[in-house]
Amino acid sequence: MRRAVSAFLDRKPWLRLAILLSAPMAWLGLAYLGALAALFVTAFWHADPFTGKVIADWSLDNFETLVTESVYRTITLRTLGIALAVTVLDVLIAFPMAFYMAKFASRRARRLLVIAVLTPLWASYLVKAYAWRTMLSGNGILHWLLTPFGLDTPGYGLAATVITLSYLWLPYMILPLYAGLERLPDSLVDASGDLGARPARTFWSVVVPLTFPAIVAGSIFTFSLSLGDYLTVRIVGGASQMLGNVVYDNVGAANDLPFAATVATVPVLIMLGYLAAVRRTGALENL
Amino acid sequence: MSRACGANRRLGKRVLALLGASLLIAACGTESGGGATQGGFTPPDLPALRKLGTPEGSLNVLAWPGYAENGSTDPSVDWVTPFEKDTGCKVNVRTFGTSDESVTLMKTGDYDVVSASGDASLRLVAAGDVEPVNTRLVPNYADVFDFLKDKPWNSVGGKEYGIPHGWGANVLSYRSDLVKPAPTSWSAVFEPKSPYQGRITAYDSPIYIADGALYLMRHQPDLGIKNPYALDDKQFQAAVDLLEQQRGMVSEYWSDYLKESQALKNGDAVVGTAWQVTVNITRSEGSPVESVLPSEGATGWSDTWMVATKSTHKTCAYKWLDYIVSPRANAAVAEYFGESPANRKACDLTADRSHCDTYHAGDAGYAARIWYWTTPIAQCLDGRTNVRCKDYGEWTRAWTEIKG
Numbered sequence: 001m002r003r004a005v006s007a008f009l010d011r012k013p014w015l016r017l018a019i020l021l022s023a024p025m026a027w028l029g030l031a032y033l034g035a036l037a038a039l040f041v042t043a044f045w046h047a048d049p050f051t052g053k054v055i056a057d058w059s060l061d062n063f064e065t066l067v068t069e070s071v072y073r074t075i076t077l078r079t080l081g082i083a084l085a086v087t088v089l090d091v092l093i094a095f096p097m098a099f100y101m102a103k104f105a106s107r108r109a110r111r112l113l114v115i116a117v118l119t120p121l122w123a124s125y126l127v128k129a130y131a132w133r134t135m136l137s138g139n140g141i142l143h144w145l146l147t148p149f150g151l152d153t154p155g156y157g158l159a160a161t162v163i164t165l166s167y168l169w170l171p172y173m174i175l176p177l178y179a180g181l182e183r184l185p186d187s188l189v190d191a192s193g194d195l196g197a198r199p200a201r202t203f204w205s206v207v208v209p210l211t212f213p214a215i216v217a218g219s220i221f222t223f224s225l226s227l228g229d230y231l232t233v234r235i236v237g238g239a240s241q242m243l244g245n246v247v248y249d250n251v252g253a254a255n256d257l258p259f260a261a262t263v264a265t266v267p268v269l270i271m272l273g274y275l276a277a278v279r280r281t282g283a284l285e286n287l
Numbered sequence: 288m289s290r291a292c293g294a295n296r297r298l299g300k301r302v303l304a305l306l307g308a309s310l311l312i313a314a315c316g317t318e319s320g321g322g323a324t325q326g327g328f329t330p331p332d333l334p335a336l337r338k339l340g341t342p343e344g345s346l347n348v349l350a351w352p353g354y355a356e357n358g359s360t361d362p363s364v365d366w367v368t369p370f371e372k373d374t375g376c377k378v379n380v381r382t383f384g385t386s387d388e389s390v391t392l393m394k395t396g397d398y399d400v401v402s403a404s405g406d407a408s409l410r411l412v413a414a415g416d417v418e419p420v421n422t423r424l425v426p427n428y429a430d431v432f433d434f435l436k437d438k439p440w441n442s443v444g445g446k447e448y449g450i451p452h453g454w455g456a457n458v459l460s461y462r463s464d465l466v467k468p469a470p471t472s473w474s475a476v477f478e479p480k481s482p483y484q485g486r487i488t489a490y491d492s493p494i495y496i497a498d499g500a501l502y503l504m505r506h507q508p509d510l511g512i513k514n515p516y517a518l519d520d521k522q523f524q525a526a527v528d529l530l531e532q533q534r535g536m537v538s539e540y541w542s543d544y545l546k547e548s549q550a551l552k553n554g555d556a557v558v559g560t561a562w563q564v565t566v567n568i569t570r571s572e573g574s575p576v577e578s579v580l581p582s583e584g585a586t587g588w589s590d591t592w593m594v595a596t597k598s599t600h601k602t603c604a605y606k607w608l609d610y611i612v613s614p615r616a617n618a619a620v621a622e623y624f625g626e627s628p629a630n631r632k633a634c635d636l637t638a639d640r641s642h643c644d645t646y647h648a649g650d651a652g653y654a655a656r657i658w659y660w661t662t663p664i665a666q667c668l669d670g671r672t673n674v675r676c677k678d679y680g681e682w683t684r685a686w687t688e689i690k691g
Contacts, residue, residue: 053414071688139553155538156555240690241690
């Protein structure tokens, strides 16, 4: 019987493929794209302000509010700024780290370093965010460490949010960079040196262009994760809010699901724009 | 590979074009107005239960954390098990973190009773999610303090929709070692150039706009605010302006009382609105935190147990209503949560004999200085009929703008 089935499947490669892919495709199609479509549709409805019931009346009022009220522009720009700052900071921290791991560390040290980079991912997101809350506090460890140098903790606010998010997403930047740098042949670096290029020139003309796809891959993680975040800013952001908080408040506090859906389309559009921009650079084709 | 990429690119372009087009439509907007239903409300005409039957054997409770403890949080804190033994109603407890969450969960129809604060209760009544309560079937209702009965947040048109459970004020808390002289007015958190700017904490909810309105009631009498939950355009704008100005001085907005307690302990916040329970917890950790009911009065909460319209366990629900405001259970909840009990007889049964004094239970004068959370609606709650008041939807939008 089993033999018959396998023989049958062997003759029908498309069926094999269909069986193999049906579960992940159903997941992608229904749970993921379906939810996204539902979100987009709901964005055009509105809610009864008192009872919170969703009324399926088509209108563009939600989008009008989103576009005309300046507060949402401010929040969108702030969120974008935070996501960009986190990405840049992560690239700056991750590049030397990944470079050392890929090119200088011994095989054993390399393995240990990869584990070290991954261990923070084992701890809960909330625990790490609250740890930063304690460290950034007015009489926390940062205050104690920095006071001798005439500096002080930034306190709760945007700076604290950027620092905490950079810490949280750093592994997602280091790993793609490490993989990209590992694939970079040493011979190209050597050749650049043999042809008389100084290290800086080699770095900018050989290393960076060849690892650019890896930087982009990492930045997609850090950028999109920061764009949708709302917990970190609640924990260390002081009085600030991001797009995620507006969505959260409209679901949790205002009971206005349609408007929450409208706001939630903004990060989706930003990400699509980001991916389109990245595509133009050709980085995705080399991934 | 390259062919697949080409196909992808074409597809990608098409998706982008589609999104671009829809964005364009969105940006163009329409001429249609607000569209949402507005105005006051008439609750659906629902009958109250006439008489009790036999207990149905099970009960689904939707409660604030700390209101229906069954020993799962702390084995020594359990007043649900005795109820189960007495009535044979097996209790399932689900807790919620905000009033709005309770409203959303009640819509599922899965719960029989809910402990609703005033900013949730009217919405539940208007939507027909809860029904009037026959107080004659709740013997312990007789012992509930009279000043808690027939209030706008638990009754509509003279019909009781629930049993009062307990109440408390949003007090002004401060670090007595860092805030000198001791504040007696909300001006410590609202006045521009407060000496404590950057270390002020405020409550993170649209309902906090009422705190600003309450302050204006006293300090800008020409606005004519009679009730901080009934604000017309001009009054509302004044309150929003006050809070926008306050935002620059706020170090943090809190909705988790433990987060506020930590901020007070570390001195990241030194003054701001708080619940008495937060003050007690912070003080028990050795931090010199005091609280005061400021001269302007305060906002507060008064909670009500309500019965779901769709409940299929109504006898158990009424048994629960009666049990949870019985002197012993009411005392246990009030003491565990840190609020004033609703039952006057509960005061003799608290482990800490001074509990009722600390929380001013039965002090009608103190209670009268508190403006309890209630849902702002378009029909002005202060009785004005010539103007339209701002409803909760507008409060929520304004709150997003205040936080900026």
